[in-house]
Amino acid sequence: MNPDFIYKVLPLYKDAAVLTLQVGFIGIFLSVLIGLVCSLIRYYKVPFLTGAVAVYIEISRNTPLIIQLFFFYYGLPKIGFKMNAFVCGAVGLGFLGGSYMAEAFRSGLEAIAKVQIESACSLGLSGLQTMRYIIFPQAFALSFPAFMANVIFLLKETSVFSAISLMDLMFTAKDLIGIYSKTAESLFLLVVFYLIILLPVSLLGSYVERRLGRHGFGS
Amino acid sequence: MTEEILKLEHVSKKFHDLTVLEDLNLSVKRGEVIVVVGTSGCGKSTLLRCINGLEKLQAGRIIFEGENIDYDKNLSRLRQKIGMVFQSYELFPHKTVLENITLAPLVVQKRDKKEVVREAKELLKKMGLEQKADSYPRELSGGQKQRAAIARALCMHPDVLLFDEVTAALDPEMVHEVLEVILNLANQGRTMLIVTHEMQFARAVADRILFLEDGRILEEGSPEEFFEHPKTERAKQFLQKFQYEKRKSLVTT
Incomplete structure (x- = not known):
């Protein structure tokens, strides 16, 4: 491990991490939107749309993200629909995540007993x-x-x-390995930066989960 | 002559091929307490659910305070006047007891918050639950939950209360505390339709007993008539199920 090298390339990783986070969060935001709409369509069994949602969910969940991205990035321009890599990444993540979010929300919606809803209705x-x-x-x-x-x-x-070819963390690491052959340092930083992004998210998630659990659920 | 508050005319309800209520007629006067008894699956609960508009009718109509209950038109408005209490309490688990009670008066009736909260607290006090206002439903016993659910129904100022086997899920000691509350309401002159398997309670609280069998009213009368002199064979058989013959002891003392 060469500390000087790590110090030198740190800003590159920082920029890449910011980009990763930007695309990641826009993508997740999109996936929540898509998921909400899809789960409500399925929950209320909206005619026609329910079928369309089912098809979307199967396609989205049963194809790898990388292939979805290729489709958006290389395929769509062929029919005149061009997006830059940033937009494409966010849209791709939204497309993949939408189905996962839809299923997560749907399971939550369907877990609520019918008589709870009747009880609300009976109150007007x-x-x-x-x-x-x-x-x-x-x-x-x-x-x-x-x-x-x-x-x-x-x-x-x-x-x-x-x-x-979005200049994200992985791209940066691969680039640096290619240029400087400093595999150990580059991969080490890659791991560290992903942990820096994900650990707080993970911890925040468990915290909120605990708080929600404390708030009077279950009988 | 007391005013008629609720009237069922030729009400029929089917689930697919299964007929649950058949050509049922009933007239309820203001202040009357009607207890509906019968074997499981005879249509007792469905009857209450129809009055509350939770089930659509196949035939007939239900008239409440002179208005035809119409699933698409006035249901939400009329429901506010028809309180319902469920067997499984159905408090909202994510809201405190107080919030459970104040939700509908606030968002449906758009009443003043201060006034609603004050009334809710008074109701809780009457139910012996003043300490539980800020508790969540899961922190309450079954009997307490059911009393909170009754308070929630009362806070809407309903003209009729429907009780659907409200003690069926409770431990014996808790049954009493809930029935006591209902008995009090009856004494205040509230109009109520009660579905129950508690025969002693039925006898104590009812002005009129309805005995349902296969979706029809088989027998109808005062508690004395029904319990002392049941007219039909089915009613006799039904009432016998609540009695046990003393067995001969095998131990000599």
Whole structure:
């Protein structure tokens, strides 16, 4: 290990980490949006759309992210739809994560007993009020562990962004190995930076999970 | 002549091929306490659920305070006047006892928060739950949960209360505390429809007993008539199920 080298390339990793985080969080934000919409469509069994959502979820979950990214980055321009690598990475992550989030939210929604909803209805709450005050808060807490697992999974998936030449952490490490042949230092920094990104997310997740668990769930 | 508050006309309810309620007619007067008894699956709970609009009718109509209950039109408004208490309590687990009670008055009836909270606390006091206002439902015993659920229904100022086997999930000692509350409500002149398997309680609280069998009212009358002189064979058999003959002891003393 060469400390001077590590010190020298640190800023490169820092920039790459910022980029990874940016794409990662935009992608996760997209996946939450897609997941919410899809899970509600499935929960309310909206005609036609339910089928479309089912097809999307199967495609999204049963193909690797790298192939989805190739499709968006190299395939779509062929039909006149061009995105830069940054947008492509975020959209790709959203496409993959959307299905995982949809399933996480759906399991939360479906875990709420029908009679809970009836009890809200019998108090005169409208469908929307029942969703907002009764179903949603409970479903959120119930699906939170799965949601958190997905966030961590998606952040780790960002490591394939280098395939569409996004200057992320993986790209930086591979680049430095190629130029300086300093494999040990480069990979060491790669591991450290991924841990720096993921450990706080992980810890925050367990903290929130504990807080939610304390708040009167289960009978 | 007391005013009629609720009327069922030729009500029929089917689940696929299974007929649960058949051509059922019933008239409830304001202040009347009706207890519905019958074997499991005779349609007792479905009857209450229909009145609350939780089940759609296949035929007939339900008229509440002169208005036809219409699933698409006035259901939400009329429901506010029809309180329902469930066997499994169904408090909202993510809300405190107080929040459980104040939610619907605040968001549905849009009442003043101070006034609602004050009333909720009064109700809790009457239920012996003033210490539990800020507890979560999981911190309560079954009996306490059910009393909180009754308070929640009462805070909406309903004109009719529906009790669906509200003590069926409770330990024996807790049954009493809940039934006591319901008995008090009856004494205050509240209109109630009660489904229960507690025959002694039924006898004590009811103005009228309905005996349901296969979705029809087989027998209807005052508690004395029903329990002392059941008219039908089915009712006799049903009532016998609550009695046990003393067995001959095999031990000589």
